[in-house]
Amino acid sequence: MTQIRSRFLPTRQIENRLESFGTPLPPIETVPHHRCHAASAFHPSAFDEAVVLTVDAKGEYDSTVVWHATGRRLKRVRTYEHPNSLGLFFATVTEYLGYRMFNGEGKVMGLAPYGDDNPEIESALRELIDTGVDYDVTKLTKRWGTGHGVETLEGVFDRPRHETPGEYGQWEKDLAYTAQKLLEETVVDIAETAVDQFGTANVSIAGGVALNCKLNKRVRESPAVDDVFVQPVAHDAGLALGAGWSRQRPAAVDRQTDVYLGPEYETDEIRSLLETNKLEYAEPDDLERYVAERLAAGDLVGWFQGRMELGPRALGARSILADPRSADSRDRVNRFVKHRETWRPFAPSMLESAADRYLDDGQPAPFMIDAYDVHPEAAAELEAVLHPADDSTRPQTVREDQHPRYHRLIAEFEDITGVPVVLNTSFNDHAEPIVRTPTQALKDFYGMGLDLLAIEDLVVEKKTT
Ligand SMILES: [Fe+2]
Structure with missing residues (x-):
C-alpha cells in the first residue's frame, strides 16, 4: 500500500525523496x-x-x-x-x-x-x-x-x-x-x-x-x-x-526587475582557484574600463560577475560579450566561440536610457524575452545584434540598480565608442548549459576562442604569440 501511495501521490514522492536525503520534512502543499x-x-x-x-x-x-x-x-x-x-x-x-x-x-x-x-x-x-x-x-x-x-x-x-x-x-x-x-x-x-x-x-x-x-x-x-x-x-x-x-x-x-537569484563567488575564492591551477591573472584598478577597451578593440570576453541568472537567458552575470557594431564581430563570435548556425541572431545589452535611441516603441526590457524593431537610422550601429533577415532585435536593457558592474561596463564602452550597447550571448559552448561555477567558466574559457575572462575583480588572458 505504501508503495502504491508513493508512486501515485506527488506529495508522498517528495517526502520520500527528502527522507532519503535525511532532510527534515517541511509541510508540503501542491x-x-x-x-x-x-x-x-x-x-x-x-x-x-x-x-x-x-x-x-x-x-x-x-x-x-x-x-x-x-x-x-x-x-x-x-x-x-x-x-x-x-x-x-x-x-x-x-x-x-x-x-x-x-x-x-x-x-x-x-x-x-x-x-x-x-x-x-x-x-x-x-x-x-x-x-x-x-x-x-x-x-x-x-x-x-x-x-x-x-x-x-x-x-x-x-x-x-x-x-x-x-x-x-x-x-x-x-x-x-x-x-x-x-x-x-x-x-x-x-x-x-x-x-x-x-x-x-x-x-x-x-x-x-x-x-x-x-x-x-x-x-x-x-x-x-x-x-x-x-x-x-x-x-x-x-x-x-x-x-x-x-x-x-x-x-x-x-x-x-531582475533574475539574479543563482550562486555567486567571492574574488578571494577565485584567486585561490586560479593559483591552485597555476594560472596567471591580473587585478585591474578599473576592471570595467579595461574590459570596455578590450571589447572596443575587438576581443571576445567571458564575463562572470555576481549571482547567476535564473532562466534561459544570460543577462550580464554569465555572458560572453563582444563589440555589437559590425557583422564581422558576429561572425567572429560564431567562428571562435559559439560554433552554431551562422544564420542565428545574437542579442544586445544596452543602457536602459538608450532604449529610445535604438528601439521602436522603446521601453525597459530587462529580460531578453521580447523582440523590437530597430530605428532604421540606428541599425547601422548594431549590425552584429540584429536579426539579419528583418533587422529586429531581442534586447536586454540595463539599469544601474539591476547590475551596477554590467551597467558601468556598457557606459564605459559608450564612452570609448559612442555606442551604449554590447553583444551579449550566454557563457557556454554550443548546446551546453550556461556556466555556473568559476571552474566551469575556466574550462569554457580555455575550450573556446575567448580572449579575456573577467571573473569578479580578476582578469585572465590568453597569451597570443
Ligand atoms: Fe509548463
Whole structure:
C-alpha cells in the first residue's frame, strides 16, 4: 500500500525523496501547474488587473489557460486541455525540421524571418489546424510526443522529416515562417478576445511558449493591448517562483526587475582557484574600463560577475560579450566561440536610457524575452545584434540598480565608442548549459576562442604569440 501511495501521490514522492536525503520534512502543499505559471506572470507584473495567458505543451491536463487577474486573486476563465496544445504544435514543426522538441523551438522562431508567405504550405497547414481563439491543433497533437504529428506532416507535404537540422532551403524557411505566423495569430486572438471580455488592456504571459519573443512582440503590438509583462523564466523552471507567489496576495508582490537569484563567488575564492591551477591573472584598478577597451578593440570576453541568472537567458552575470557594431564581430563570435548556425541572431545589452535611441516603441526590457524593431537610422550601429533577415532585435536593457558592474561596463564602452550597447550571448559552448561555477567558466574559457575572462575583480588572458 505504501508503495502504491508513493508512486501515485506527488506529495508522498517528495517526502520520500527528502527522507532519503535525511532532510527534515517541511509541510508540503501542491499548486496546479498552470496556476504556478499564472502567478509567475501576474504577481510580479505590478499590474492591478490583467488578462493572464499561460501557454505551454502540457501541465497536468492543461495546455493553454486564460485567467482574469486582480490584486486579490487569479480566476481561471478558459482552459484548452491537452492534447489541444500550441506548445506541441510548435514542437511538432520543430521535430519535422530536424531539431528536438522542447529544445529547437527558438531556432525555428529564428528561422522564420528568412521565410515568406507560401500559399501552398499555409493552406495545407490551415486544413490541418484551426487557428484563433477557438483553435484546434489536435489533428497534429492527439498523441503525446510529436511522432504522430511528424508523420502527418510527412504525409501532407509528401516530404520526409528534415535530416540536416540547421541547413535549410527556402521551403523549410517558409514552413517555419508559416508555423510562427499561425502561432502568433492564435495567441494574439486569444489575448484580444480576453482583453475585450474583461475590459483590461494589461496582458501577462508565461508558459514555455512565452519564450517565443516574436510572439510576445506581436501581443505587445496589438492595438487592443496597452502593456505586457512576460515572466522571464517563462518555462517550467519558473514554476517554483509562481508556486511561492501563488500563496501571496498579488498586490503584495514587488515588480520583478531582475533574475539574479543563482550562486555567486567571492574574488578571494577565485584567486585561490586560479593559483591552485597555476594560472596567471591580473587585478585591474578599473576592471570595467579595461574590459570596455578590450571589447572596443575587438576581443571576445567571458564575463562572470555576481549571482547567476535564473532562466534561459544570460543577462550580464554569465555572458560572453563582444563589440555589437559590425557583422564581422558576429561572425567572429560564431567562428571562435559559439560554433552554431551562422544564420542565428545574437542579442544586445544596452543602457536602459538608450532604449529610445535604438528601439521602436522603446521601453525597459530587462529580460531578453521580447523582440523590437530597430530605428532604421540606428541599425547601422548594431549590425552584429540584429536579426539579419528583418533587422529586429531581442534586447536586454540595463539599469544601474539591476547590475551596477554590467551597467558601468556598457557606459564605459559608450564612452570609448559612442555606442551604449554590447553583444551579449550566454557563457557556454554550443548546446551546453550556461556556466555556473568559476571552474566551469575556466574550462569554457580555455575550450573556446575567448580572449579575456573577467571573473569578479580578476582578469585572465590568453597569451597570443
Ligand atoms: Fe509548463
